[in-house]
Amino acid sequence: MTRRNFLQKGLFVASAIIEANAFVGKEIERFFEKYYHEYRNDILLNKKFLPIPKTAYYRYEGEYKVFDMHIQESLHPFFAGEMTKTYGINSSYLGETIVIKPDEKIKVNYINHLKEPTTMHGHGMHVPAHMDGAVHQVINPASMWSAIFEVKQGAATNWYHPHLMGETARQVYKGLAGLIIIEDDKSNLPREYGIDDIPLIIQERRFAFNQIDYSPSRREIMHGYTGGELVVNGSIAPKFQASTRFLRLRLLNGSNASIFHIRFKNNEKFYLIAGDNSYLPQATKTTSLFLSPAERAEIVVDLQGLEDNSLYLIDSLSKKEILKIIVDKSLNQNSFEPNNLIELEQIPKPRKTRIFRFGMRRMQFTINNKSMDMNRIDEFINLDEPEEWIIENPMNMAHNFHMHATHFRVIERNGSKERVMPWERGYKDTVFLAPGDKVKIQVIMRDFASATDPYMYHCHFLEHEDNGMMGQFVVI
């Protein structure tokens, strides 16, 4: 297979790098002067407010909306006494939110200021394989790589994160991840970012002496690296002051391997409006949902009647608090109309069935008895042909299955349509499999074919992915 050398090496753009270093220095300085002192006092007084990742600045180059994303080492105030060494993207931990719209032409410049190579993958993005930012699009230190694409998909909460062979788990754990919000013009949903439309990147993180502790043992690689504090947008147990009647929360499980069962402490009801990659055809009222690593969901809570009270969003598996929501004494009216959010395409008859079976061999994870090999293409898929994929987890541990290139629909879980969970009923890109589960999904590859540029599929428990549970496909 021919490799695209220029993409592997990355494009060195001297002027951008110099500009970038100045930018990083200035940012950190500013951060220390103002933000850190305020934040530190907040931590000491235990009135930490939820940090909202800033929306990334963009400019236009011709018809392209251009974002400059600086991947950098930084320091972040998780705790009052000491700064924690982190990685971030235009930020001290995590990354700024990239906001784009359907049909826009986009260029995201990822500039690597780290002392190690990385890659930056648009998780959930429907883009050509060489713009996917996965294992083949390495960004070396002091180099830049650009994801250039047109937005050919609808509203969704996607995200970006490193995807370097064997190093994804550690780099994400250090702080590399951010949101990509594809906006639409639906005026009947709360959509004021940071006011009534709130992103929540939820991650489990272990700390040792106030520093991020990523040191998985052999056993922890097997079971996934879990435990520690619940960190939300880079803050431990933060508070949010709600000022509107309807509050939309965009939830991302940004953990390496932790599964969350998300609900409110007093079982307050909420509307589920979106899953990974789209709205749900029908908003459902419910009291809880499960999210495995990389899965997203959007929920809307009606706070009317809860004025001057507090709600607690929790993970009932770890019994930890995610977010305290302090409801104002009087709420601004905003609108929420839960119907007709999306019309999903008819599911066509599949022309082919493929089976993906999780396993383990010689201490390496496998899919269909093979561990990831960058020089091997595992599946060849025809463009525009509907397929049915069966994912099987015969192991006694949980996994999930994520695919690049496109989204899918979950058709059956363990032979039953009813076992497809309410948050799994839109378009998805990641699906959870408990031990023994078998899930049927429906897939069609559209728009982008290339015999030489592969896409990935893998378990999104990052220790599993890094240890072989991944494969490659091309669309032809």
Ligand code: C2O
């Ligand atoms: Cu979230 Cu292959 O990635």
Ligand code: CU
């Ligand atoms: Cu992905």
Ligand code: CU
């Ligand atoms: Cu797994």
